[in-house]
Amino acid sequence: MTGNAARWDRAADQYVRGEHSKGEELEQLPELVAPRPSDVVLDIGAGAGHTALRLAPLVSRVVVTDPSDGMLRAAADLFAKVGITNARFERARAEDLNFDDGSFDIVTTRLAAHHFEDLEAALGEVARVLKPGGVFFLVDTLAPEDAAIAAYVNEVESLRDPTHVRCYSKREWLDALRQSGLRVEHVGSARKTHDFEPWLARGGADAANQARTRERFLQASDAAASELEIVVRGGQVESFTDLKLVLTARR
Numbered sequence: 001m002t003g004n005a006a007r008w009d010r011a012a013d014q015y016v017r018g019e020h021s022k023g024e025e026l027e028q029l030p031e032l033v034a035p036r037p038s039d040v041v042l043d044i045g046a047g048a049g050h051t052a053l054r055l056a057p058l059v060s061r062v063v064v065t066d067p068s069d070g071m072l073r074a075a076a077d078l079f080a081k082v083g084i085t086n087a088r089f090e091r092a093r094a095e096d097l098n099f100d101d102g103s104f105d106i107v108t109t110r111l112a113a114h115h116f117e118d119l120e121a122a123l124g125e126v127a128r129v130l131k132p133g134g135v136f137f138l139v140d141t142l143a144p145e146d147a148a149i150a151a152y153v154n155e156v157e158s159l160r161d162p163t164h165v166r167c168y169s170k171r172e173w174l175d176a177l178r179q180s181g182l183r184v185e186h187v188g189s190a191r192k193t194h195d196f197e198p199w200l201a202r203g204g205a206d207a208a209n210q211a212r213t214r215e216r217f218l219q220a221s222d223a224a225a226s227e228l229e230i231v232v233r234g235g236q237v238e239s240f241t242d243l244k245l246v247l248t249a250r251r
């Protein structure tokens, strides 16, 4: 188990229901990756399994991976509850995938890449395990192109979640994917509004860092408050909205 897996083990229940179970990008997923009945899918940083679950009924089998045993158990329970049986659950980090070269038709990762300690290594692994012509589906929180707002987003995300590593801008993602040898085919985005207190609670920060995160939202610059559509009522942060990158790339 990696250092941050214990944080995810504790939080697994909160990822089964709630906002991770839905999203425009999950609706778009089948159309964007065009799964075939013979396809084998790998989901990386699968959490409670919502992304893999969308594809499982449409393909031959899915391999659901995450470094957290608690998350893998939550995902296995969710699959069992809805009677999906073509899935295998394996502990793995994105940076170190224990699979043969060219073994998957589709690789997905949704809302996990900002936790990867080594993005270059992770993208290298995606390119390695994809079959030639295979498709990579990526969703992650976008850092705004404005450097000051991007720094603010990464600051509050790190305060709220000690395992946050970094959100990247669209430009940074396109550069990183190009370097990994993957050919970008579709670049889109999805807006996601977060109820502030449940978002904060899910992050796993201690009480002091939760208080500091609330404070930093209330102190946001006008530019950051407008970019993130921060809603404050009666002196309390109610919600904010960010953009998720929704991208496909082909090996």
Ligand SMILES: C[S@@+](CC[C@H](N)C(=O)[O-])C[C@H]1O[C@@H](n2cnc3c(N)ncnc32)[C@H](O)[C@@H]1O
Binding pocket: 004, 005, 008, 015, 020, 021, 044, 045, 046, 047, 048, 049, 050, 051, 052, 066, 067, 068, 071, 092, 093, 094, 095, 109, 110, 111, 112, 115, 116, 117
């Ligand atoms: C927000 S959850 C993912 C949500 C999920 N993909 C979905 O569609 O519902 C983030 C996940 O990233 C995982 N994670 C953290 N570090 C990771 C790493 N280095 N490699 C792969 N997954 C990682 C965590 O264990 C956690 O389950």
